[in-house]
Amino acid sequence: MxxxxxxxxxxxxxxxxxxxxxxxxxxxxxxxxxxxxxxxxxxxxxxxxxxxxxxxxxxxxxxxxxxxxxxxxxxxxxxxxxRVLTAEDVQDIYRTRALVECAVVRGLGEPPYALEGLTEAVAQGRRAVAQDDWKALGTANIRFHRGLVALAGSPRTDELMRGVFAELRLAFHVVDDPRQLHEPYLARNEEILRALESGDRDGAERLLAVYLADSLERVADAYGRRADVV
Missing domain, CATH: 1.10.10.10 (Winged helix-like DNA-binding domain superfamily/Winged helix DNA-binding domain)
Structure with a gap:
């Protein structure tokens, strides 16, 4: 403590x-x-x-x-x-993420977008990788997605997702290898950022949807392995 x-x-x-x-x-x-x-x-x-x-x-x-x-x-x-999350909690968290995050990207107006927060989160992620700090990489990853939600300019959506992302961090603790969980998604965050920088809103949404589906599969698999051990 x-x-x-x-x-x-x-x-x-x-x-x-x-x-x-x-x-x-x-x-x-x-x-x-x-x-x-x-x-x-x-x-x-x-x-x-x-x-x-x-x-x-x-x-x-x-x-x-x-x-x-x-x-x-x-x-x-x-x-x-x-709180210790259940597998059902994890499914619901990712369902909420997909509904909200994809809707935010889909609803963006005409570029350019205010991407400074996303750029800084990616930079934080790179620094974390250079230092082999996988906990910090997980934090940078969450900050990237909070920044993505912030593009909606909606305080209510920010407040809703603040709690969802805090719950998500609880889910990450069941993963045995945080590097394996987080490192591949730094490059995918960069891909989403590049798509938004180029004004490709539809491409960014497609990348995000696949990203969230793959991330859910990884975390759900970790929960499944924990249940098998128990």
Missing amino acids: AEQLAGLADDRALLGRTSTAERVSDILRSRIAEGFFPPGTRLSEDSIGGALGVSRNTLREAFRLLTHERLLVHELNRGVFV
Whole structure:
């Protein structure tokens, strides 16, 4: 838990003078999405509340919000835990991704598009590969797709997918070889980016649809192998 709490004190500055459960939940959601709190992790009220400098009641409200988002679960007499996804959860996450992400690309207007976020996410991915940091590559991959969704210019869609992508990160933890999961998709992100840079919206959507189908197959296969072991 000490390693997982590292950096939370730095995030404390983000709370400012208007400390709220929503701000705390934003911080914890980001930490979950970036893999600092893996599935099954018990979240200590004392440790996290102390690191962030918030009251127990504020933290409990943040936990409640994240439970509503399906990122946490409360187990009676045991505490609050980061949720462990099922194979059905994974299928539903990818179904949602396909519906939303492909619709965003399909609905883009005339080029040029604001692709700075996608370009930076690809660059982050390249740096992660150079450093053999596969966790960071997974984070860069998710940031790429969050940037893709952001092209819609819809705060509501961004909010919806923020939770979906955080759940997706939970699914990645069951994969035995994160390099095998994430590395091939860096090149495919680059292909999608190049298609959008050239104004080929239809081509980008086709690449994205195949990408999501292949990614689902890989993650679902990892869940299948885990079930066989259990």
